[in-house]
Amino acid sequence: MGAVFSRVLTGAALAVLLVLGGNAGAEAAQVAMTLAENTRITPPGVIVAMRGEIPMFKKGTTVTLNEYGEVLEGTLAEGISLPYETGKAQEAVKPSYTPTVPMYVPMYIETGPRYRVLRFKGDTRIVFNDRGEVVFGTIDGANQSIMLNYSNHISVADGEISFHRNGMLASCTLNDDSYLRPVGWQELLKDNFRDGTACPGYVEFVGRKPVKLNEKGEVLMGTLHNDTKLPGFNKFASDVIAKKVYEAGTEVEFDGKGVVVKATKK
Numbered sequence: 001m002g003a004v005f006s007r008v009l010t011g012a013a014l015a016v017l018l019v020l021g022g023n024a025g026a027e028a029a030q031v032a033m034t035l036a037e038n039t040r041i042t043p044p045g046v047i048v049a050m051r052g053e054i055p056m057f058k059k060g061t062t063v064t065l066n067e068y069g070e071v072l073e074g075t076l077a078e079g080i081s082l083p084y085e086t087g088k089a090q091e092a093v094k095p096s097y098t099p100t101v102p103m104y105v106p107m108y109i110e111t112g113p114r115y116r117v118l119r120f121k122g123d124t125r126i127v128f129n130d131r132g133e134v135v136f137g138t139i140d141g142a143n144q145s146i147m148l149n150y151s152n153h154i155s156v157a158d159g160e161i162s163f164h165r166n167g168m169l170a171s172c173t174l175n176d177d178s179y180l181r182p183v184g185w186q187e188l189l190k191d192n193f194r195d196g197t198a199c200p201g202y203v204e205f206v207g208r209k210p211v212k213l214n215e216k217g218e219v220l221m222g223t224l225h226n227d228t229k230l231p232g233f234n235k236f237a238s239d240v241i242a243k244k245v246y247e248a249g250t251e252v253e254f255d256g257k258g259v260v261v262k263a264t265k266k
Helices: 002-019
Strands: 031-034 062-063 069-077 080-083 115-118 125-128 134-139 144-149 151-155 159-163 169-173 179-180 203-206 211-214 219-223 229-234 237-246 250-254 260-265
Touching: 031 219, 080 134, 115 144, 144 219, 151 169, 203 219, 203 229
Parallel strands: none
Antiparallel strands: 031 062, 062 069, 069 125, 080 115, 115 134, 125 134, 134 159, 144 151, 159 169, 169 211, 179 203, 211 219, 219 250, 229 237, 250 260
16 A cells, blocks of 8 residues: 555646646645545645544546645545544634624633544545645534533534534534524524523524534524514515514524525425
């Protein structure tokens, strides 16, 4: 295997030289190549690793390498636990404030080194950022916990998962029924209180269903657990917005202002 991997890296280095043409200021090149055998390749940012911690990529599939021969994307040959996106600038997620609404404390603000790890499934595509953290992949096994900050975590089920650059979840499958705030939650502070539960702006979304979040952790798409009052367009006048009740089990998608733009009963 060593000779094959050496040829892979040599070919990658040659291709990079041809692309860059000796210009040190040129943008870093990426190289795609097909593996002749199952091959372990280190992602960017690795300082130390035991052999079993290096992801193995599947024979006959294409991997994308950076200018140093480090893997950026490929198909895993076997399951492995890997670190996922920690975020470059959590402090960039600023609180917002209006005189009539309590200050919004973002879910994800702390900085500093953290080690967040998930188990990713073999025979699935995986994508790394330039620090060697997974930004897209398919996790293996339900009820895996993702830390959002020191006091918040979310339980996710197996399936595809992706992350924003600031480390916030972008998409996943919820493992449990979960209360989350949708985009525009400030307009829903008391609309959906029920059963002795008063959570301002929160909506309960169904577990084992996909959810999409923005960089603040606000829901852009999810499936409602209960009949829920949300802003939506009037079907008789597309430019008129009014709050209305959407049935439990409806998958809803929101625009950037929190208005339901698509509702599909599952």
